[in-house]
Amino acid sequence: MFRIIILLSLINLLSLSTSGNSLYKSGNDKVKDSVTFVSRFESDNIRCFKCHGQEKYEYTNETVGKQVRDMMCSERIIPKKEFYASNHRSFSCTDCHSEQYVKFPHSGELRMEQKFNCIDCHGGDEKFAKYHFEEIVTEYQKSTHFKMEDEGFSCWKCHNPHTYKITVRNSTNLKETIAYDNAICLNCHSDYSRFQLLSDKAEINIIQKHEWLPNQALHFANVRCIECHTKYDNNIPVSHQIMPKGDAVRLCNECHSKNSILMASLYKFESKEHRRYGFFNGIILNASYVIGANRNEYLNLLSLVIFFGVIIIIALHIIFRIREINKNK
Amino acid sequence: MYLYPKWIRVWHVINAAMILILIVTGLSMQYTDKDNASYVVGFAKAVRWHNFAAIVLILNYILFVTGNLLTNNGRYYRTSRKDFLLNLRVQFKYYSKGMFKGEKHPFPVTEERKFNPLQKFTYILAMYVAMPLLIISGIGLLLPEIVITTIFGISGLILTDILHITMGFLLSIFMVIHIYTCTLGAKPTSLFRGIITGYHISEEE
Numbered sequence: 091m092f093r094i095i096i097l098l099s100l101i102n103l104l105s106l107s108t109s110g111n112s113l114y115k116s117g118n119d120k121v122k123d124s125v126t127f128v129s130r131f132e133s134d135n136i137r138c139f140k141c142h143g144q145e146k147y148e149y150t151n152e153t154v155g156k157q158v159r160d161m162m163c164s165e166r167i168i169p170k171k172e173f174y175a176s177n178h179r180s181f182s183c184t185d186c187h188s189e190q191y192v193k194f195p196h197s198g199e200l201r202m203e204q205k206f207n208c209i210d211c212h213g214g215d216e217k218f219a220k221y222h223f224e225e226i227v228t229e230y231q232k233s234t235h236f237k238m239e240d241e242g243f244s245c246w247k248c249h250n251p252h253t254y255k256i257t258v259r260n261s262t263n264l265k266e267t268i269a270y271d272n273a274i275c276l277n278c279h280s281d282y283s284r285f286q287l288l289s290d291k292a293e294i295n296i297i298q299k300h301e302w303l304p305n306q307a308l309h310f311a312n313v314r315c316i317e318c319h320t321k322y323d324n325n326i327p328v329s330h331q332i333m334p335k336g337d338a339v340r341l342c343n344e345c346h347s348k349n350s351i352l353m354a355s356l357y358k359f360e361s362k363e364h365r366r367y368g369f370f371n372g373i374i375l376n377a378s379y380v381i382g383a384n385r386n387e388y389l390n391l392l393s394l395v396i397f398f399g400v401i402i403i404i405a406l407h408i409i410f411r412i413r414e415i416n417k418n419k
Numbered sequence: 420m421y422l423y424p425k426w427i428r429v430w431h432v433i434n435a436a437m438i439l440i441l442i443v444t445g446l447s448m449q450y451t452d453k454d455n456a457s458y459v460v461g462f463a464k465a466v467r468w469h470n471f472a473a474i475v476l477i478l479n480y481i482l483f484v485t486g487n488l489l490t491n492n493g494r495y496y497r498t499s500r501k502d503f504l505l506n507l508r509v510q511f512k513y514y515s516k517g518m519f520k521g522e523k524h525p526f527p528v529t530e531e532r533k534f535n536p537l538q539k540f541t542y543i544l545a546m547y548v549a550m551p552l553l554i555i556s557g558i559g560l561l562l563p564e565i566v567i568t569t570i571f572g573i574s575g576l577i578l579t580d581i582l583h584i585t586m587g588f589l590l591s592i593f594m595v596i597h598i599y600t601c602t603l604g605a606k607p608t609s610l611f612r613g614i615i616t617g618y619h620i621s622e623e624e
């Protein structure tokens with residue numbers, strides 16, 4: 091009894107000192123440089139940020155010559171910090187938007203402004219070859235969202251033009267990467283106000299729809315939606331073909347097994363090193379423990395040896411017992 | 420000799436059944452593969468059954484501990500340091516040599532001594548060391564939020580899990596040996612009859 095009390099209090103101590111950090115601390119500080127980044131267009135962009143940078147904006151009502159304060163709607167607020175940390179931070183707002191936006195009120199015609207596509211700038215560019223833009227476009231066109239292009243779905247809906255930042259490729263903290271990528275989907279899939287702009291469907295309750303998945307919160311913190319919902323493709327770093335719901339991964343063994351699909355998706359950027367300390371799928375161990383995917387071959391071997399050792403000893407014992415019985419007869 | 424009170428027999432049947440379920444489902448989870456998705460039991464089913472059996476086992480374990488605290492069955496699990504190792508050696512010698520030469524049991528079963536020293540020792544290890552560790556690590560895996568995330572740079576869940584599989588494995592080995600040594604009674608079946616009926620049949624009777 092005494093032992094149990096000690097053990098229980100030990101466990102309590104352990105759980106009290108829980109720290110949220112994972113052990114992803116290795117090199118690669120690419121994310122950091124956003125802090126020191128200074129845009130060539132800093133002063134140009136101020137013209138827009140002074141209104142689009144926060145909730146409140148001011149302008150002068152020319153007719154009455156009065157200063158007016160108003161509220162910027164949240165969809166049109168661009169957090170300055172996030173913009174200057176994004177992939178396109180070196181841009182001026184007016185590289186993508188008309189120069190006429192300098193004027194306020196913005197002209198009504200600007201609403202019809204034609205937006206660039208990713209491929210307009212990235213297509214056929216050697217510098218971006220490693221991203222496989224062309225293949226991504228092909229996959230996107232096969233994805234289930236593509237049918238909503240006419241309603242306004244586009245790459246921009248997942249890649250916020252002002253805040254998108256490559257994450258999984260440079261990941262130093264897998265949990266944060268997962269949260270970042272899942273937030274992209276949840277932007278619509280847990281916010282009906284955005285969802286309904288594209289579809290007449292009633293709200294889809296994500297939690298309810300995934301009720302069949304045990305430890306749901308744990309799963310959603312440790313795998314991305316796209317792990318289960320995209321058709322994975324070895325040639326593309328991030329698969330973009332979101333399949334109809336019927337084709338989503340439902341089999342636990344797809345991940346919980348020796349040849350886990352996680353190796354080809356979530357852990358793709360690091361899976362060069364296949365085994366570590368004898369663990370199958372060793373790199374998964376860095377961030378999480380996936381039952382069935384992380385088997386230790388040495389422990390496996392040891393357990394087999396012990397098991398058969400015991401069986402042999404018992405068999406010998408039985409033989410000796412039978413001989414003893416026969417002797418007595 | 421009436422040695423196994425009803426509650427210990429009930430405890431034991433439940434315990435044995437749950438352990439068997441846990442071993443089968445635990446192995447299925449550990450050795451799943453994409454190709455043979457239904458290795459003994461499918462993964463999802465294995466998780467469900469493993470959780471269920473584990474909770475029954477924990478409640479049952481509480482019964483075992485409180486039962487042994489409240490009744491005098493608990494006295495069979497108390498050891499004195501005196502001659503502890505010596506007695507173990509004597510019993511071991513009997514099992515490995517003496518019994519083949521027709522020697523008498525060095526520690527015959529009496530009301531006062533239900534278990535021989537080796538039995539007592541393994542039962543204590545199994546019930547008061549392995550079982551608590553198994554249960555605590557299992558609870559950690561069931562509620563991963565309470566597990567410390569990293570211990571010296573290794574994921575806490577991994578350590579918890581390794582502890583869990585190791586204890587599960589040791590208890591499985593215990594069970595194999597246990598079942599075998601239970602055939603060493605007066606007749607190979609008499610001890611099994613004992614844990615069901617409650618009455619121990621001695622060789623002398």
Ligand code: HEM
Nearest residue numbers: 423427434435438542545546590594597598601610611614
């Ligand atoms: C890992 C699972 C098991 C554990 C932890 C376990 C533990 C125990 C313990 C502690 C006792 C002594 C009970 C007492 O009188 O206080 C006992 C007795 C017994 N058990 Fe088990 N048992 C397990 C599985 C089994 C199985 C599967 C069988 C048979 C198929 C079995 C057959 C017996 C028999 C025949 C006895 C009576 C002999 C004796 O008192 O040593 N046990 N067991």
